[in-house]
Amino acid sequence: MKLLNSFQFKNVFRKPFYRVEISKITVFSCLNFLIVPRLGISIARKQIKLSHERIRIKRLVRETFRMSQHKLVKMDFVVVVKKEVMFLKNDLLNKILRNLWYRHYQ
Template identity: 45%
Template sequence: MVKLAFSRELRLLTRNHFFFVFQHPQRADTPHAIILGRLNTLGHPRVGLAVAKKHVKQAHERNRIKRLTRESFRLHQHALPAMDFVVIAKKGVTDLGNHALTEELEKLWRRHCRQSQNC
């Protein structure tokens, strides 16, 4: 049975984890979001979020975007390659509804799977 938990080991927690991804990332982007990824040696994917106040002014909107992104990752974690991902929100992301944002994230996860060719 597949576990769909989102435990602490599935998150990027420190600056060094984020810097590791930013050094040599694989990039997948849409007009509203970017997902940077880099292969890790842990055997499972991890995710970190970057939703800047500069691009998403209201706190409840930033929280909504982070919540939907974490949920999308949680549901797709077993289909993803063993990579560290950083999801970056762009300026127009608040114009998207929940369903549209979820579809866009799914498209980006699939693109990373094709780029790594491990899916």
């Protein structure tokens, strides 16, 4: 349920079907012809320098995706974050991510 190679990421970035941004978190989505939604996470080291912060954000993104994947449209999703996200608490970040996934429900 992950986007694994650069071709899959480029496919989503090249022709996104839908783009949603809330609080410096952007979700690009592209239709796939599979039976499950897939997730890719793009956090640039240039944006968030501390590795433990990148890992924390990735963990929260994966967890919120896992909790809502059964309701999501069958698409490829790529989550891109900016440096301001690093300063958000886990509760607020969790709420923002759930709101982003809610916009992609069937």
